[in-house]
Amino acid sequence: MSLLFEPLALRGVTARNRTMVSPMCMYSAQDGVANDYHLVHLGRFALGGAGVVMVEATGVAPEGRISHADLGLWNDEQGAALAQVAAFLTAYGAVPGIQLAHAGRKASCQAAWQGGSPLTADDAATGEEPWQVVGPSAVAAGPGWPEPRELSTDEVAASVQSWADAARRAVQAGFRVIDLHGGHGYLLHSFQSPISNQRTDRYGGSVENRQRYPLEVVRAVRAAIGDDVALFYRVSATDGIEGGLTVEDSVAFAKELAVAGVDLIDVSSGGVSQDRSIDTRVRRGFAFHADLSRAIRDGSGLPVATVGLIVDPHQAEALLVDGDADLIALGREMLENSQWPHHARRALAGDHEGWHQQVGWALDLRAKGMARLAEQGETPMSRFASPSR
Template sequence: MSHLFDPIKLGDTEIRNRAWVSPMCQYSAVDGVPGDWHLVHLGQFATGGAGLVMAEATAVVPEGRISAADTGLWNDEQVSAWRRITDFLRAQGATPAVQLAHAGRKASTTAPWEGGGSLPAADGGWETVSSTARAFGEFAAPRALTEREVAELPRRFAEAARRSAEAGFEVVELHFAHGYLAHQFYSPLINDRTDRYGGDFENRVRVLLEIVDAVREEWPAGRPLLARLSATDWVEGGWTGDDSVRLSELLARRGVDLVDVSSGGAVPDARIPVSSGYQTRFARQIKLEAEVPTGAVGLITSPEQAEEVISSGSADVVLLGRELLRDPHWPLHAADRLHADAPWPVQYERARR
């Protein structure tokens, strides 16, 4: 009996299975507005049987975009464009979700196929901001946010969460990972502040907790709120799995329903031991020690591997990225392999056997 295809309930929302779509940036929006590419890109995963389909890192402010072609949720035009997509996802039985983000010092870049480096102001780039004035590798140096500006960040995330609900999303994930702005505060490798947002653990995580509190005030009660963390910086003296357990406990107390466990991204020279399912052990640690539901992500490729993650209790859901790009119908094929039930679109039933 497969547990990967058991439904899971978070808050008041029941999600049809535990094979979820990880947020994957497409660098294909105009002024933060998603278009036909996003409809087809995300829609294929819903028809392919995924339980939850999460849209890419979506900026809460224009300067929070990774690139100028990233999606956003800072105005009403974006809300209307997203509504068309969430309506389609829901009609296929999938749960529409969005990841809200601010890239901080890793913003204002070109698309990966254009090199992925800093985008100069002369070419449409903008000044980046961070917890620090130090640059990420060869990127342009950011401006350190003032204490007052940091205190404003929770409101911008909360406004984006309100727009997420208006756009038809049923789940919001806060992007606190991969070296983006929130991670730039909690990682001791980056945060060199001397005010109330720097120094010890409590100060470095302060803005994250303030963001969660502000979002919970705007996000409808009962709708799931997730947070993605980088469980380790993979560098001596950096953020650790034990730190992530401690932070996850605090997030859960404030209403985070599930921690999506990734790793890395804080500094460019980290040596990450990439291998099959290499981050799953951190999802298990946080699940067991913080006693909060978790999602596992990172080189989970086969149905049997995903099933083992769930059935062993290492995580409550698995999030798939590149494997779904290779095969958008992976969940349907996995269900057949695992002798589980997954509803095929009626339009595709003739190809099932």
């Protein structure tokens, strides 16, 4: 049997298989509130057989959104809209997860398809007002990026509560996995990385001080969600830049995250610098984070998810069998084919188990019929090869 289709149990949560839809911003919300688009877009992944469906980066505070059109979870109206998404995902067998995020100094941007650049006065003219971004230090993410306002020590400590409040709303809405966005140069990562954190108070300087804010957030979120809900943490396992975080730092950090209540490390990379003259990116080969996820898994003992150009069922299976990861996260491949887990099931186990009952029976019958045709040597093109035409 295939490992990809073995359930994964973490705390009180069991995913039906080891596929996860990676969080992906769709820039389609208004005032942070989910709508029919989010329900249908995310719902199709549950129908497609995913084990965990992770809702996109969802702002814990208005100023923590990447764009005006991000989802948010700082009020109850937003919670109620997301509850419909969680209910649908649950009804069709997926574990509903949500990524909580604060974009920090990389907030106040255009939607990705508009370029993803920081908002300017030109955008304000079309109704997309820029806003003041915040961060650990007054260090811009790169040339052309806004200088963040440095948060005071008291503001940093006080902001922990917004993560706990959003996490509590998420659980009330029915989510069973919370993924804290600790990567890609956003607020938590920007505190952790010496590239963006040049503070001299208790939230900056030593490794312990730079980890303080992320770990305070993790502990507060764990206390808010109780023992039953699974807590993931997305790391940028390496900054890819001289003087930045390395995979060794990430292994050590993962051990601290485990003590603070994290159940799984969701391994990504990069994002701390937007300076295009420096090449910080991990090479985008197939399964491009597998070496990093394996290092964190081996070094910390925690389960990990790996993500990055995973496109083939046999590739996904081999990553699990080889010990590179415990969970396979797919982003763009799921956008390409939201039924990927079902197709993977057919490729690895040769059946339609897990397809929802409205369609599984029909596909089973059709597969048997097509197998008979194949035995008789008939292909979809036979008709056109017939000499009688």
